[in-house]
Amino acid sequence: MTIDVVPLTPTIGAEVRGVDLAGPLDEPVMKEIEQALYRHLVLFFRDQDITPVQQVDFARWFGPFEYHPFAKPHPDHDEMTVLDQTTPxxxxxxxxxxxxSFMENPAWGSVLRAVQLPPLGGDTCWANMYAAYDALSDRMKQLLDGATALHDILVPLQKAVTYGHSAVASVEETRAKWPAARHPVVRTHPQTGRKLLYVNNNFTTRICELAEDESRVVLGFLLDHIKRPDFQVRFTWSPNAVVLWDNRCTQHYAVPDYSGHRRVMHRVTLEGERPR
Ligand SMILES: O=C(O)CCC(=O)C(=O)O
Incomplete structure (x- = not known):
């Protein structure tokens, strides 16, 4: 079987047709999917009416699972988390x-499936962090190559608790278990060997080698820079759509425009390696 991969933008994202993720999928097909992922960074599969077990089995091929410390697990499958939202x-x-990215070994990637969707809205956007790095000037690349940054769960966790999205008993105790991680600002992807920008709006707090006020300005610039629409693809979900993304070289943003309607997603996340 040869899969049909249809790019959705010149920069990121492709729809994969002709594959039934209910499986079993043989090794050559999985290798084609993997190669398509390294090329397009995010793959979209429509109309995959699969069970949680089939979703977990598909994800398993890519490596061990990440068990997220704060996300709500599926009641019957602890490798899967349930995103169930009416106030996004x-x-x-x-x-x-x-x-x-606040972990020492941040996620490799995820497989996310739409279980229940609002009548309108609830799209997700992904952005290509190789493109974000490539678009910097040589002088800026020189400044950032070899620099490191802190990635911290504290502020997002406090926010999640304040707004009722996390049930952790104590922010302080949780934070003590997950002290800030230090990662390169420019990371090299272990499979493609390409450099990419590795700072994000949720977790990155500080570029370690710069003075605090310098870090604020440079990090502020980078966190704006990564939002450029020319690095992005925007996906409008349909029931049973499945997305596989490489979390190491992308960032994503879930559009919160469906308040008052329910949106339920099943997510399986894969454990990653230490960024280098
Ligand atoms: O719900 C989505 O579309 C994406 C959720 C998200 O940000 C995540 O799974 O990390």
Whole structure:
């Protein structure tokens, strides 16, 4: 079987047709999907009426699972988290982010499936962080290459607790378990060997090698820069659509425009490696 990969923008995102994720999918097909992912960074599969077990099995091929410390697990499948939202404004997904960058080993990627959708809205956008790095001037690249930044759960966690999106008992105790992680500002993707910008609006608080006020300005510029529409693809979900993304070289943003309607998604996240 050869899969049909249809790019959605010149920069990021492709729809994959001719694949039934209910599986089983043989090794050559999975390798084609993997290669398509490295090329397009985010893959969209429509009309995949699959069970949680089938979703978990598809994700498993890419590596071990990440068990998120704060997300709500599926009652029957602890590898899966359930995103169930009617008040999306403050849940932290409507801010450009790379998942779990506050961890030493942030997520490799995720498989997300639309279970229940609002009548309108609830799109998700992804952005290409290779393109964000490539678009910087040589002088800015020189400044950032070799620099490191802190990624901290504290503020997003406080916000999530304030708005009822997280049930952690104590922000301080949770934070103590997850002290800020230090990662390179410019990361090299372990499979493609390409450099990419690795700072995000949810978690990155400080560029370590700069003075505090310098960091505020440079980081502020970078956190705006990564939002450029020419780095992005925007996906309008349909029932049973499935998205596979590489979390290492992308960021995403869930559009919170469906308040009062329910949106339920099943997510399986894969464990990543330490950024280098
Ligand atoms: O619900 C979505 O579309 C994306 C949610 C999100 O930001 C995430 O899974 O990290």
């Amino acid at each position: 404004e403050h849940d932290g997904a409507n801010s450009w982010h790379s998942d779990s």
